[in-house]
Amino acid sequence: MSEPILQVKNLVKYFPVRSGLLHKVVGQVRAVDDVSFDVQEGEIFGLVGESGSGKSTVAKTIVQLYGLTGGTVYFEGKNMSAMTKQTAKWFRREVQMVFQDPKSSLNPRRSIISTLEDPLIIYGIGKSRMERERIIRTLLEQVEMSSRYMYKYPSALSGGQRQRVAIARALAVNPSFLALDEPTSALDVSVQAKLIHLFLRLKEELALSYLFITHNLSLVRTIAARAAVMYLGKIYELGPTDLLFHHPIHPYTKTLIAAAPVVTKEEERVKPQEMSKEGEIPSPVNPPSGCAFHPRCSVAQSRCSEALPSPVEIEAGHFVWCHQAQDFAASESIKAETTGSIGR
Amino acid sequence: MSSNQRVAPTPDETRWAAFKDRLGRGWYKFRRNRISLVGGAMVLLFVFLASFAHYVTPYPRHAGAYTDFLNAFNPPSTAHWFGTDSLGADVLTRIIFGSQISFMLAGVVLGISVPFGVFLGLLSGYIGGKTETVIMRITDIFLALPALVMALAICAAFTPSIDKAMLAVASIWWTWHCRLVNGITRSIKTEEFVQASRVLGASHLRIIFKDILPNCASPIIVKITLDAGFVILVGAALSFLGLGAQPPAEDLGTMISIGSKYLPERWWMTVFPSLAIFFIILGFNLLGDGLRDALAVEEGG
């Protein structure tokens, strides 16, 4: 197995909470609290979770929008924190990001060509105005957009078109890895389908690897090879999507899948039973002790609030962070053997 | 997608066509509001008159030092629409020439204070932290003091003249723009397109000037338009108190001041310059409102 293109080891990112005239630090938002995973070359790795899970922060820390509080990130084997100015510049070209909200990821006061020219100018891609314009036309073609839109402003474009421009912008520097933060969540379903196919096509054509962040479980199931489920800054389940969805073990994963809005009878049938009590998602400033899901978990035991669960590998590559993982896994396997069906 | 490039781009593609389209839309939004059209027309008229004062006034020689005591204190007539003043000069002519000074005052004041204020606002908003706190608190102190009183104090400290007045007003006017731009910068800073620029590796300067500043442009333009009226008013007030333009190069405020001595019998010497100020400011205000609508970014989606 070749080395993964991205390795995240024990990533920690806290944000200080400041108050008062002197900006004193009064607390920490534990956005990301010891997260580890790998992304293989050419893979789509999904990161799922709800608000406060830290999934966006993971992406933004990886692309160096934020500095790490702890842990290490390796890209193509190189330690990101130990980079020189040269390698930092190289890194920025290799790793790019597409943001969630097409309304705000493009500057409303800049024309499309101006937005797309920026990365070219910064890295000296294209020596003259003419050349850059030519490159931009090619980029737009690549994302299936007519160059008619070059001089238009984002307000004249639809959500799907704006996202295509955002993708073109990320591709302008010729990256090999893209962090996609809910890139289709703000779009209609038919537009989303087109964009997903664009992502898949670009991945093949340009040999890209993706970190795909979303709260849409059906989407993760459809396109990601492997995925991790995050809750309040930590990963609680990780593995190949097939296995993850066939045998979800952690109560939070089950609750998440059970809550997913679906459109067909078949999908309803494969849903696991949700295992949560009615309640809100706690704030990452003061996460619950031990397993952060325990206050909402319908099968929580006393040890769940006392200690953090350690990872248990219940099948090849499928890890669960739950004190009762073995018990749950055992009951799942029995069910799978006797009824031959998936989940409940 | 085909990759054959057309030799001559279609109208849609050229920058000029896109620009014309935007202009058209902006004009459409602007002219929907009848009142702002009136304001715009007024401002255009006044600026035109002031620019070509020499050619449009009935008695251009009456501007500046001119005396004709035989004709002094004439009420409004067909020869002198607004009457004549204490020195015999045509009031209408002097108003138009006086407005030149007012516009010049506005131009210089805003020309100095706006760039300075915008620059500080961008800096403090972008850097944030303690730098921002320091700059904004200084701004707050300036803002807490009434503009007119400050200008008065500064003016009175030196020999009164129009340039001192301009400097005085400019020295406190930058604060409004600083605050405005600081606020905008702070909110834009967290927008995703700024984050995207950072991830792309843009330098801070590039982000400030290419991402943040364009978003400040509209509010700044609107504010300048609305400011123009107010700056003219402050300038006129200073002149009225004798601290600005001095005779014989009078501006509207000085004219009112001199004319007020002859109220109420010779009312035209005060009323007409006052009306002039009123309409100039009104024009700018109406125009400013209309511009605000026309320049508003369309929310699509």
Added chain:
Amino acid sequence: MVEGKAILDIRDLYVWFRVYEGLSKVLDGVSLHVQEGERVGLVGETGCGKTVAMKAAMGILKSPPAQFPHGEVLLASHDVLRMPPSEILKMKGRTISMIFQDPLSSLNPVFTVGQQMFDVIRYGRRRASGDGRLTKAKLRKTAVEELTSVRLPDPERILKLYPLELSGGMRQRMLIAMALVNRPRLLVADEPGTALDVTIQAQILALLKALVNEAGIAVLLITHDLGVVRKMAERVYIMYAGQVAGEGPVAEIFDDPKHPYTQGLLSSVPRLTGEVLAEGIPGTVPDYTEAPSGCRFHPRCSHAMDQCVKQKPPMVEVSAKRHVACYLYSGGVDE
């Protein structure tokens, strides 16, 4: 076609807007109805006109720039389009009530939960009995009852809080309480739960469904999220570009879509079972100032025929209670 009492009946509604580019003909003969106690979904993608239809139903479309060249909107048998605003106002909160998409922007941040609830309760009672005077105690009691019914924990304490101090889910519950307190006959829900997390949304929707069923309140659910519609609605209208493509029981339509647009739409939804995703629907939503003639979907439809361009297809019955506006099922104009 409308049996029983329809609390909302939109009949052949056309709505046009004057814009910079010309005349934007958004709604092109939209007909839909909601019976008493029924849960109806109105589904469509961005720009399909569902929001315009909803606003027309609420009587809140500003005219100008909106024009109503044809059609009626009957709310409890009152013609909303031709009613003076004061009359429409009387219906708000009592006959028709609404929950918006974003709980945060729907609530006034400077008033406490209690103040806002009391306001709504007083308003409703005044309309009912002409008597706005309610004792503080009665107001509190009613408010606490309502907040309990939406399963907000510790309602007494919540009354004293400000909306910003509540979580998104709690605010949505509060909105539901406010919308239902005066027992409207029709509740219009615009993208409920879109701003919420999936697990919270699931709770809220289950709650809403239970409450409206219990009280016999009709619901018009407007959304682009097909999964939400499946959970909440009994019957659904599918809209495309200002026209109604199809109508019928939710499960039936979703399991066996007939209209090519509906088929395309459903196949674009990623499946929890992990099937390969369809490629979406070729083409884009039309510009309403230059809308396609006849069936507005024809430029993007692989089954388009000549008559689709010539004339808008009528709604035909394809099974009991199910209608589709498509010539594939209606045998064409000349037959």
